[in-house]
Amino acid sequence: MHIDSIKNGVVIDHIKAGKSMEIYNHLELDKLDCTVAIIKNVSSKKMGRKDIIKVDSEMEVDLDVLGYIDPDITVNIIKNEVLCEKKKLTLPNQIKDVVKCKNPRCITTTEQDLPHIFKLTNAETKTYRCIYCESKAK
Amino acid sequence: MRSLIDILSLTTEEIDELIAVAEDIIANPVKYRDKCRYKKLATLFFEPSTRTRLSFEAAMYELGGQVLGFSEANSSSAAKGESVADTARTVSCYADIIAMRHPKEGAPLVASMAASVPIINAGDGGHNHPTQTLTDLLTIKREKGRLNNLTIGFCGDLKFGRTVHSLIEAMSRYTGIKVVLISPYELQLPGYLKKETLDAKGIEYKETTDLSAVMPELDILYMTRVQRERFFNEEDYLRLKDSYILTPEKLVDAKEDLAILHPLPRVNEIHTSVDADPRACYFRQVLNGKFIRMALILKLLEVE
Ligand SMILES: [Zn+2]
Numbered sequence: 341m342h343i344d345s346i347k348n349g350v351v352i353d354h355i356k357a358g359k360s361m362e363i364y365n366h367l368e369l370d371k372l373d374c375t376v377a378i379i380k381n382v383s384s385k386k387m388g389r390k391d392i393i394k395v396d397s398e399m400e401v402d403l404d405v406l407g408y409i410d411p412d413i414t415v416n417i418i419k420n421e422v423l424c425e426k427k428k429l430t431l432p433n434q435i436k437d438v439v440k441c442k443n444p445r446c447i448t449t450t451e452q453d454l455p456h457i458f459k460l461t462n463a464e465t466k467t468y469r470c471i472y473c474e475s476k477a478k
Numbered sequence: 479m480r481s482l483i484d485i486l487s488l489t490t491e492e493i494d495e496l497i498a499v500a501e502d503i504i505a506n507p508v509k510y511r512d513k514c515r516y517k518k519l520a521t522l523f524f525e526p527s528t529r530t531r532l533s534f535e536a537a538m539y540e541l542g543g544q545v546l547g548f549s550e551a552n553s554s555s556a557a558k559g560e561s562v563a564d565t566a567r568t569v570s571c572y573a574d575i576i577a578m579r580h581p582k583e584g585a586p587l588v589a590s591m592a593a594s595v596p597i598i599n600a601g602d603g604g605h606n607h608p609t610q611t612l613t614d615l616l617t618i619k620r621e622k623g624r625l626n627n628l629t630i631g632f633c634g635d636l637k638f639g640r641t642v643h644s645l646i647e648a649m650s651r652y653t654g655i656k657v658v659l660i661s662p663y664e665l666q667l668p669g670y671l672k673k674e675t676l677d678a679k680g681i682e683y684k685e686t687t688d689l690s691a692v693m694p695e696l697d698i699l700y701m702t703r704v705q706r707e708r709f710f711n712e713e714d715y716l717r718l719k720d721s722y723i724l725t726p727e728k729l730v731d732a733k734e735d736l737a738i739l740h741p742l743p744r745v746n747e748i749h750t751s752v753d754a755d756p757r758a759c760y761f762r763q764v765l766n767g768k769f770i771r772m773a774l775i776l777k778l779l780e781v782e
Contacts, residue, residue, distance in 0.1 A: 445603050447584040472584020
């Protein structure tokens with residue numbers, strides 16, 4: 341299988357096998373006009389199998405979203421066909437409108453315009469809680 | 479400008495300060511009777527809770543202030559579909575401080591993000607009710623003279639009882655606290671509170687279904703209501719309801735200086751014949767609720 345190398349763009353690497361569509365959706369890559377390649381089940385020494393997403397255009401990647409989904413993902417910025425930056429991901433302290441609160445008693449269920457904000461309450465267990473009702477993010 | 483949404487947003491030092499002010503109010507009420515002159519408290523009660531609302535209103539009147547507001551959602555703008563944030567912005571124009579009760583969890587936080595005056599959470603669904611916890615803490619302090627080195631028994635519905643959850647979280651920040659959890663299996667304290675609060679803070683605790691057996695150990699007995707609607711079947715309810723009713727007979731082996739608390743209203747979980755026992759604190763607790771709310775209003779309004 342041949343995938344064109346990128347001139348200017350972003351390579352999202354070390355995605356857990358099967359997770360690429362979730363990331364595609366969260367980053368709203370469907371809204372881009374450029375070429376986007378989703379490569380699934382690539383063999384990897386480190387991970388066995390992994391997914392890769394290549395975006396053939398410069399774009400701002402929401403690192404908080406990626407950090408929340410999986411902080412082990414790597415983000416490579418390509419300029420003139422050269423890797424110019426490797427972005428390190430960390431667990432974000434707060435995520436906004438990435439996941440929705442599922443607690444039926446939460447104020448967000450009756451007030452549709454409120455942003456769904458979750459705060460990191462325990463980094464070890466990667467626990468995020470709704471700022472309004474403190475329910476865990478699922 | 480600060481609000482009170484969650485009891486844990488107050489440090490133990492701030493709680494000590496509030497208790498000290500409340501005790502000073504109790505000792506010198508005259509000194510405080512004009513402290514909030516020309517100030518207004520808005521009580522926005524999107525669901526009815528007469529006793530909490532009256533406590534806030536009495537507190538503001540005793541500070542010389544004025545009160546405005548509503549006591550149920552269908553008489554308010556919420557019935558016309560106004561958002562909590564817009565209501566909070568609007569009422570900020572009329573009042574210096576707002577006490578809000580709302581059936582949805584997090585509504586007072588939303589209000590505090592929009593309002594330009596302090597918001598006090600007067601209960602948001604089954605979530606937080608920080609002024610009840612402050613009331614409980616003031617009562618423990620006044621009855622026992624301290625907030626540390628105490629064995630506290632929680633009895634009844636420990637699964638859904640938010641007053642129990644908040645008081646456990648608040649007390650777990652003091653030293654020498656032991657917790658005894660007394661409930662039917664069906665209504666035991668949720669696992670996350672045991673793990674994230676009791677275990678995390680190294681609090682010694684035990685669980686039992688037998689109130690009489692642990693009675694001699696207790697310095698404080700915090701009673702709650704076992705509600706019929708919490709049970710899946712009537713049979714279980716009828717079988718269990720009487721084991722968690724406090725009677726003079728169950729108090730035979732209790733300490734002389736036990737303090738019996740209850741957030742009220744009670745139905746039948748404390749027999750009325752216990753009321754005359756000097757160890758029954760629950761009506762003094764109601765009075766303490768007014769005093770601690772006075773202290774809180776002063777703190778949030780930054781009145782010296
Ligand atoms: Zn929520």
